[in-house]
Amino acid sequence: MLRVDIEKELGEFSLSASFTSEGRVIGLFGASGAGKSSLVNMIAGLLRPDRGTIVIDGETVDDTAAGIHVPTYRRSIGYVFQDARLFPHLNVAQNLDYGRRMNGLAADPAQHKRVVDLLDIGALLDRRPGKLSGGERQRVALGRALLSKPRLLLLDEPLGALDEGRKLEILPYLVRLRDEANVPMVYVSHDVAELRQLATQIVMLKQGRVTSFGGVKVLS
Amino acid sequence: MLDISPAEWTAILLSLRVAVIATLVATPFGIALAWLLARKDFWGKSLLDAVVHLPLVLPPVVTGYLLLLTFGRRGLVGAFLADHLGIVFAFRWTGAALACGIMSFPLLVRPMRLSIEAIDRRLEQAAETLGAAPWKVFFTVTLPLALPGVLAGMVLGFAKAIGEFGATITFVSNIPGETQTISSAIYSLIQTPDGDSAAGRLVIVSIVLAIGALIAAEWFARRATQRLHGN
Numbered sequence: 001m002l003r004v005d006i007e008k009e010l011g012e013f014s015l016s017a018s019f020t021s022e023g024r025v026i027g028l029f030g031a032s033g034a035g036k037s038s039l040v041n042m043i044a045g046l047l048r049p050d051r052g053t054i055v056i057d058g059e060t061v062d063d064t065a066a067g068i069h070v071p072t073y074r075r076s077i078g079y080v081f082q083d084a085r086l087f088p089h090l091n092v093a094q095n096l097d098y099g100r101r102m103n104g105l106a107a108d109p110a111q112h113k114r115v116v117d118l119l120d121i122g123a124l125l126d127r128r129p130g131k132l133s134g135g136e137r138q139r140v141a142l143g144r145a146l147l148s149k150p151r152l153l154l155l156d157e158p159l160g161a162l163d164e165g166r167k168l169e170i171l172p173y174l175v176r177l178r179d180e181a182n183v184p185m186v187y188v189s190h191d192v193a194e195l196r197q198l199a200t201q202i203v204m205l206k207q208g209r210v211t212s213f214g215g216v217k218v219l220s
Numbered sequence: 221m222l223d224i225s226p227a228e229w230t231a232i233l234l235s236l237r238v239a240v241i242a243t244l245v246a247t248p249f250g251i252a253l254a255w256l257l258a259r260k261d262f263w264g265k266s267l268l269d270a271v272v273h274l275p276l277v278l279p280p281v282v283t284g285y286l287l288l289l290t291f292g293r294r295g296l297v298g299a300f301l302a303d304h305l306g307i308v309f310a311f312r313w314t315g316a317a318l319a320c321g322i323m324s325f326p327l328l329v330r331p332m333r334l335s336i337e338a339i340d341r342r343l344e345q346a347a348e349t350l351g352a353a354p355w356k357v358f359f360t361v362t363l364p365l366a367l368p369g370v371l372a373g374m375v376l377g378f379a380k381a382i383g384e385f386g387a388t389i390t391f392v393s394n395i396p397g398e399t400q401t402i403s404s405a406i407y408s409l410i411q412t413p414d415g416d417s418a419a420g421r422l423v424i425v426s427i428v429l430a431i432g433a434l435i436a437a438e439w440f441a442r443r444a445t446q447r448l449h450g451n
Contacts, residue, residue: 044349072348079349085342089364089447099350102360130449148350 006042006052015208025178027199028188034205036188040156044079045072057151078145078153082160084137086129092140093125099148119143119173135166153185174198192219222421230397231405232425238313238401239381242321243374246328254332276326280386287319287391315392316399320381328377335369335444368444372437379433402426
């Protein structure tokens with residue numbers, strides 16, 4: 001479960017959003033500049049709300065009135081950025097293993113194999129990020145986030161930097177992820193078709209305000 | 221081909237020892253300071269930056285004299301260290317290392333700072349979302365990505381330390397076997413009537429060491445670019 005009720009001033013722009021969702025994939029929809037990324041960064045803890053609360057999976061991670069702000073690294077979230085952000089000095093296998101090492105988790109070969117198979121990245125394990133295509137990079141980034149065993153996965157326009165062909169290549173993996181990985185997701189996009197395929201619930205943002213909330217039907 | 225005498229070897233080995241110790245001790249401070257200057261905004265930052273660069277622009281004899289006043293036997297810090305910890309800098313090779321470390325510090329810090337500034341901070345954010353506490357982010361992302369710059373800084377600092385003259389001779393004098401480095405040995409030799417050939421040999425050694433260091437620093441800088449692009 002995710003509960004968000006926040007306000008934030010960002011220069012001229014003000015963001016004010018409130019919603020509660022039990023959905024498996026919450027689609028955060030809106031034009032660029034609507035405040036989607038800022039909202040996701042607040043859920044991740046990279047940005048601090050001016051006022052309000054954020055509750056992930058029953059844990060209050062932000063509550064400005066009570067002075068609570070759990071730092072990003074203790075939120076147990078996974079974040080897939082538009083620009084993959086793989087560590088250039090580590091190969092794919094080391095990138096995948098990073099979250100597990102940082103959280104001091106025991107090795108879980110079964111889970112590792114499941115994720116590697118799910119994303120079809122077994123052949124890439126020895127490569128450096130610089131030698132991967134855009135689509136491959138994004139799949140590795142997904143795997144890296146999943147293997148840190150997050151309780152919530154944030155995806156900020158993960159297909160945004162890819163061309164049409166590559167998008168169609170990655171989309172099936174995301175659908176499988178939704179159906180098999182059993183991790184709730186917040187999926188940010190300005191692409192209606194993408195969200196129709198993936199989301200189970202939609203939060204529509206317009207100029208920093210939530211304008212509609214509900215099933216994928218609100219997209220039409 | 222170079223017929224180096226035992227006395228000249230003593231000066232060369234002492235220079236190497238002084239420069240190695242100066243560089244190794246200065247490196248952790250250099251990394252910390254480079255990170256501070258690259259990443260943090262705080263009151264007095266430009267003043268700190270200026271102080272770090274001071275040895276580069278002050279007359280070396282002034283730096284040496286200030287060291288003597290501070291770390292000499294009767295200096296404020298020197299007396300304390302000698303009485304309580306038994307550490308003596310004045311007229312010892314350790315003092316030469318201190319002088320060399322301070323004189324080479326600006327050169328050591330600069331490549332480190334530049335390489336930290338060149339790191340994409342979004343990578344550090346990504347590390348944080350994966351559960352890495354700030355100090356883990358530093359040791360697993362920031363430092364490895366800055367490593368070529370750190371090594372380049374160490375090489376440049378070492379090259380500067382091995383050639384340092386003015387501050388060293390002012391602070392710890394020119395005692396063969398204790399504080400006489402290559403530079404002060406050359407200085408002594410060219411003031412002695414028959415010292416030319418010995419001075420010439422040490423000059424060649426200095427040039428070889430300096431060029432070697434510049435090549436190494438250049439190589440590390442190229443490695444840095446490769447590393448940041450993940451090839």
